[in-house]
Each structure stands twice: as structure tokens, then as C-alpha cells.
Amino acid sequence: MTLAHDxxxxxxxxxxxxxxxxxxxxxxxxxxxLADYGERLVAFAIDLFVWLVMxxxxxxxxxxxxxxxxxxxxxxxxxxxxxxxxxxxxxxxFELAWRGATxxxxxxxxxxxxxxxxxxxxxxxxxxxxxxEIETFLPLGVLLTAGKSATGAVDWSNLGIALWMLxxxxxxxxxxxxxxxxxxxxxxxxxxxxxxxxSGDLVERKAKYFFTDAQLRAYxxxxxxxxxxxxxxxxxxxxxxxxxxxxDKICRRIExxxxxxxxxxxxxxxxxxxxxxxxxxxxQLFGKTRADKHAKPGGD
Amino acid sequence: xxxxxxxxxxxAAPAAPTxxxxxxxxxxxxxxxxxxxxxxxxxxxxxxxxERHGIRGLSLDELQRLPILYRAALSSLSVARTxxxxxxxxxxxETLSVRAFLAVYGPRANxxxxxxxxxxxxxxxAVRSARxxxxxxxxxxxxxxxxxxxxxxxxxxxxxxxxxxxxGGGRGPSSTRADLYDKEIFAPWPxxxxxxxxxxxxxxxxxxxxxxxxxGLGMGVxxxxxMLTLYQGLPIGAFVALHYNRxxxxxxxGWLAIHGVTEIGGLILFAAGGLVIAEKMxxxxxxxxxxxxxxxxxxxxxxxxxxxxxxFAAAFLEGxxxxxxxxxxxxxxxxxxxxxxWLAYFSLAGRGAxx
Numbered sequence: 001m002t003l004a005h006d007x008x009x010x011x012x013x014x015x016x017x018x019x020x021x022x023x024x025x026x027x028x029x030x031x032x033x034l035a036d037y038g039e040r041l042v043a044f045a046i047d048l049f050v051w052l053v054m055x056x057x058x059x060x061x062x063x064x065x066x067x068x069x070x071x072x073x074x075x076x077x078x079x080x081x082x083x084x085x086x087x088x089x090x091x092x093x094f095e096l097a098w099r100g101a102t103x104x105x106x107x108x109x110x111x112x113x114x115x116x117x118x119x120x121x122x123x124x125x126x127x128x129x130x131x132x133e134i135e136t137f138l139p140l141g142v143l144l145t146a147g148k149s150a151t152g153a154v155d156w157s158n159l160g161i162a163l164w165m166l167x168x169x170x171x172x173x174x175x176x177x178x179x180x181x182x183x184x185x186x187x188x189x190x191x192x193x194x195x196x197x198x199s200g201d202l203v204e205r206k207a208k209y210f211f212t213d214a215q216l217r218a219y220x221x222x223x224x225x226x227x228x229x230x231x232x233x234x235x236x237x238x239x240x241x242x243x244x245x246x247x248d249k250i251c252r253r254i255e256x257x258x259x260x261x262x263x264x265x266x267x268x269x270x271x272x273x274x275x276x277x278x279x280x281x282x283x284q285l286f287g288k289t290r291a292d293k294h295a296k297p298g299g300d
Numbered sequence: 301x302x303x304x305x306x307x308x309x310x311x312a313a314p315a316a317p318t319x320x321x322x323x324x325x326x327x328x329x330x331x332x333x334x335x336x337x338x339x340x341x342x343x344x345x346x347x348x349x350x351e352r353h354g355i356r357g358l359s360l361d362e363l364q365r366l367p368i369l370y371r372a373a374l375s376s377l378s379v380a381r382t383x384x385x386x387x388x389x390x391x392x393x394e395t396l397s398v399r400a401f402l403a404v405y406g407p408r409a410n411x412x413x414x415x416x417x418x419x420x421x422x423x424x425x426a427v428r429s430a431r432x433x434x435x436x437x438x439x440x441x442x443x444x445x446x447x448x449x450x451x452x453x454x455x456x457x458x459x460x461x462x463x464x465x466x467x468g469g470g471r472g473p474s475s476t477r478a479d480l481y482d483k484e485i486f487a488p489w490p491x492x493x494x495x496x497x498x499x500x501x502x503x504x505x506x507x508x509x510x511x512x513x514x515x516g517l518g519m520g521v522x523x524x525x526x527m528l529t530l531y532q533g534l535p536i537g538a539f540v541a542l543h544y545n546r547x548x549x550x551x552x553x554g555w556l557a558i559h560g561v562t563e564i565g566g567l568i569l570f571a572a573g574g575l576v577i578a579e580k581m582x583x584x585x586x587x588x589x590x591x592x593x594x595x596x597x598x599x600x601x602x603x604x605x606x607x608x609x610x611x612f613a614a615a616f617l618e619g620x621x622x623x624x625x626x627x628x629x630x631x632x633x634x635x636x637x638x639x640x641x642w643l644a645y646f647s648l649a650g651r652g653a654x655x
Binding site: 092191196203285 | 328329340354371377384386387389396397398422590593597604605612
């Protein structure tokens with residue numbers, strides 16, 4: 001079934017989602033959509049903004065409370081310390097409290113899940129987020145301080161850092177599941193979880209037109225689902241033109257000779273959809289699934 | 301089939317003919333949906349509330365309904381996959397099931413319990429389970445120290461090749477005993493503000509970076525880890541040799557021990573984490589390398605977290621306390637006392653608890 005979804009999305013929207021399967025403890029396989037690089041980047045940027053603001057606010061409050069100058073060593077190390085605490089507690093806290101989502105992830109619609117389909121363990125959340133420290137922030141800190149304080153010892157370490165950063169920053173790009181180092185170690189996966197609404201059933205109960213088996217055999221599940229998507233779209237002059245075209249094509253393919261009045265196009269297509277779905281679902285019950293119009297009639 | 305396809309799913313008794321004389325179409329999938337949609341929508345409402353307010357947002361009754369509705373939705377999904385061709389319905393059920401799954405099997409613990417479990421049980425248990433890796437890393441580092449010492453003791457020009465100029469801080473073969481004694485080992489305490497400021501510089505120093513590298517390069521099947529660990533031992537050995545030649549060994553070791561026990565412990569933990577990764581990649585057993593890494597990688601990640609915390613503590617000891625305690629015996633006591641605390645924590649904490 002998953003294949004049919006993807007083909008239809010691919011055909012209509014030109015976008016294809018990478019999917020992975022997890023098996024719930026009940027033994028039911030669920031297909032989840034992997035998060036895009038762009039989505040993850042946006043989520044991270046939002047989080048970055050939020051915790052940076054938190055750190056800066058905290059730091060300003062503390063520094064003015066103690067009464068040291070902003071540029072002093074004490075202020076810098078205080079900043080480092082607060083930064084370390086805030087960003088780690090931020091990620092771990094939110095992902096535990098919000099079941100695998102931080103504010104950024106929630107806005108974008110992303111979730112962290114266990115790759116094997118088990119419950120998301122607190123240890124996995126802690127491991128995946130504290131590795132972020134080792135993966136990104138600590139080397140970044142080294143890079144920033146090395147550029148400032150080094151008197152001549154930059155050569156070896158800078159080379160090492162560059163290599164290191166390269167290795168880890170590229171990690172999501174070089175594995176199929178787009179895992180960063182922390183995901184790899186914690187056994188987690190970041191998925192995209194779009195909200196979908198249950199629309200009404202398109203089935204037309206009153207049958208005005210009559211289609212024979214031979215006519216219904218012209219199409220398969222793929223065409224049926226494309227037709228469904230088209231019928232679910234909002235009615236505009238544009239969509240009506242498209243539907244008229246589709247109707248015309250269908251009529252030619254199933255050799256429907258009676259001309260259809262423009263006003264009747266929608267009811268006709270809905271009835272055709274109903275009859276086609278009833279036919280295909282019935283065939284499927286007997287094990288004769290038909291993926292699309294090119295599939296051999298009466299079998300896989 | 302001679303029967304019109306559209307009527308195949310009609311009930312056994314022919315339905316009442318409509319105005320145009322055709323029987324009403326009844327789809328199994330429509331009937332299936334009609335009977336269950338109420339439950340799905342109720343589940344969706346509950347799941348939305350859990351996502352928004354957490355599991356505490358539900359009343360006791362709703363809490364009991366949630367798993368029932370969730371399992372019903374899963375069974376609906378299984379059935380729908382075989383009998384339904386309605387794309388919207390299938391996609392809706394897929395997404396709803398994943399959302400409900402996450403609501404039902406989300407992390408139970410609140411952040412505090414999670415952190416307590418991590419530091420109380422999981423971290424020490426991870427460290428315990430990697431004791432052989434830790435031993436290998438420690439021996440490698442020790443070997444580096446010995447090599448660094450042996451070479452520098454005979455010929456102090458080795459010092460400059462082992463110790464990066466940034467780390468040397470002006471110390472070297474040309475330093476005199478008095479220089480080292482007054483400006484390094486028993487240099488005056490610079491005051492609270494300055495010493496806390498030192499903390500920052502110490503935290504992100506050369507050693508920390510190399511320590512992180514030893515962990516990260518565990519992905520390179522362990523050889524870079526071993527080499528870097530060895531390389532980390534060299535400057536330590538060179539420093540000891542420099543002071544040995546000036547008859548300052550004990551005082552220097554005290555100066556080093558107060559933070560070094562913790563810092564070197566952290567570095568060893570990093571290296572051991574890298575070795576764990578390397579081992580799991582080299583010898584995946586009957587799993588694929590990636591699977592094996594996921595199964596054991598958490599251990600390595602937890603060890604690295606432990607190492608970061610140890611480095612934090614070491615930076616605090618070095619920046620804040622070292623020059624404040626101007627007595628060698630006291631420095632030994634503090635250094636090894638803290639070391640003993642780490643040892644006790646890693647070897648004893650959470651021992652009785654079940655993982």
C-alpha cells in the first residue's frame with residue numbers, strides 16, 4: 001500500500017518521502033516518513049535561537065547582579081558555564097517532557113523515535129543530546145578560542161578539528177537514515193509527522209450510471225487514487241477544467257459513448273470512482289490486486 | 301462475472317431499487333469506515349491533547365481509553381491495508397497510528413527522573429561494562445608517558461617536539477629550577493575572578509580537543525584512537541622528565557595530581573569510548589555493523605558524556621583550586637581523593653538496581 005501512496009504523491013506533487021518501517025510492540029509495521037535535511041535545519045535554527053536568547057538573558061541578569069564588566073574573564077567563563085548547562089538541559093528536558101520534540105521540532109512537525117520501534121528511552125534522549133556537545137559545540141568552542149588565544153600552536157589542532165568536524169557534520173548526509181552521530185549512538189531516528197485530517201468518504205450511494213466489469217478493468221489502484229485526489233480538491237474553474245479532461249480520457253478509454261453534460265462531470269466521476277473502487281476492492285479481497293492500468297488483468 | 305461489478309458488495313437480499321432502477325452501492329470499505337471512524341476521531345482528540353499538554357492532561361477515564369483506542373486503530377490499519385483503497389483514509393490511519401504509538405510509548409519519565417536514572421545507573425553501568433577498554437586506554441596512555449619520560453630525561457631537546465608551544469607556556473629546557481618552582485608549581489593564587497576566568501581557558505585546551513578526537517576517531521576502527529592516546533601521554537612524560545632533572549618530581553606530581561587525576565581519567569574515558577565504537581565496528585558478531593553500533597553505541601555515548609563531566613570538574617579544580625592549595629601533600633590528598641570518589645561512583649553507583 002505504501003508504494004501506491006508514494007506513487008500518487010510523486011505523480012501529483014512531484015515530491016517523494018523517504019520512508020522507513022518500524023514495528024510496534026504489538027507487531028504491526030508502521031511506515032514513518034524520514035525528516036528532510038531542510039526541516040531539521042530549520043528546527044535546529046529555531047532551537048538555537050531560543051536557547052541563545054535564554055543564555056544571553058541569564059548571563060546579562062547574572063553579570064549585572066554580580067557587577068563585573070561584560071568583557072572580563074569571569075563573564076566569559078560564566079557564559080561558557082551557563083551555555084553548557086542551558087543548552088543541554090534544554091534539549092534533554094524538552095525531548096523528555098514533550099515525547100521526542102523540542103520547540104523547534106514541534107513547530108516544524110518533527111519527532112525523535114526509537115529506530116527499532118520500542119519506547120523512546122530516557123537514556124537514548126540523554127545520549128543523543130549530550131553527544132551533541134561532543135559532536136558540535138565543544139569543537140566549535142575549541143575553534144573559537146583557538147582562533148583567539150593561540151600563539152602558534154594552531155597547526156596540529158586546527159587540522160584535527162577540521163577533519164573531525166568534516167567527519168561528523170557530514171554524517172547525516174552519508175547514511176540512508178539521515179542520522180547524526182548522536183542518533184547513530186542512541187539508536188534513534190528523526191521523523192516528520194504531518195497532521196492529516198480524515199476527509200469524508202467520496203463514495204456515491206445513488207447509482208445513476210452503470211459500468212461493466214470490462215470497463216472497470218481498464219484501471220488499477222494507482223489511477224483510482226489519483227482520481228480520488230483530484231476529486232478531493234477544492235472546486236475552482238481550473239480544477240473543473242482538469243476534471244473535464246480526465247472525464248474525457250476515461251470515457252475514451254472505457255468506450256463510454258453517451259456524451260456527458262458539463263454539469264454532470266462531477267457526479268459522473270464520483271460514480272465512476274465508486275464503482276471502480278468497489279470493483280478493485282472486491283478483486284483485492286480475492287487476492288487479485290491491480291497496481292495500475294498496465295498490470296496484467298486478473299492478477300499481480 | 302455476469303453480475304454488475306458495482307453491486308457485488310450488496311447485501312444478500314437485493315437492496316431497494318432507487319429511482320432509476322439500480323440497486324444502491326454498498327462498499328465493504330465504506331461500511332468498515334462507518335463503524336470505526338468514531339473511535340479514530342476520539343483517539344485523535346486524545347492524542348492531540350497528549351501532544352499539547354502531556355499525558356497528565358488526560359483524566360483517568362481517558363487514560364484508560366487511550367491504549368484501547370490505540371490498539372483498535374492499529375487493528376483498523378491492518379485491515380484497511382488489505383481491503384481499503386481510499387488513499388485519504390489509509391494515510392490518515394497511518395499517521396494517526398504513529399502519533400498514537402508515540403503518545404502511548406513516549407518516554408514515561410519526567411526530565412528529572414530521566415537524568416537521575418542516567419547518572420544514577422546508566423552512566424556508571426556503561427563505564428563498568430567497558431572496563432577492559434578503559435584498561436587498554438590507560439595502558440596506552442601510560443606507555444606514552446613512559447616513552448616521553450625516557451626520551452626527555454636523556455635529552456631535553458625532545459621536550460620541544462613533544463609539547464606544543466601553546467601547552468608549554470614558556471616552560472622548556474631553558475627553565476631553571478627556581479622558575480618552575482615559583483612561577484609554576486607555587487605561583488601565587490591570582491584571586492577569585494581571575495582563577496574562575498582561567499576555568500574557561502583550561503576547559504577548551506589542547507588536551508580536551510585531543511580527548512574528543514580520540515573518541516570521534518573511534519569510527520576509524522580504533523587505530524587513530526590508540527595513536528592519539530599514546531600521543532597524549534608524551535607531553536606528560538616530557539613534563540615529568542623536565543622536573544625530574546631539576547629535582548622537583550614530587551612537587552610537580554602534586555601540582556599535576558590535584559586536577560590531573562580527574563583530567564586524565566576523563567581523557568582515558570574518551571579513549572575507551574572510542575575503543576568501544578571501534579570494537580563494535582570491527583567485530584559486529586552476527587549483526588550488521590550499523591545494527592551492532594546502534595546496540596552498543598549508546599554505551600560509548602554515555603561514556604563520552606561521563607568524560608565531558610570529568611573534564612568540567614578537572615577544569616574547575618585546575619582553574620579554581622590548584623594555586624589556592626599551596627601544599628604538595630594537600631594537593632595529593634585532594635587529587636587522589638577526588639579520583640577515589642570517581643572510582644567509587646563509577647564502580648558502585650546503581651549496582652543493585654536492575655537495568
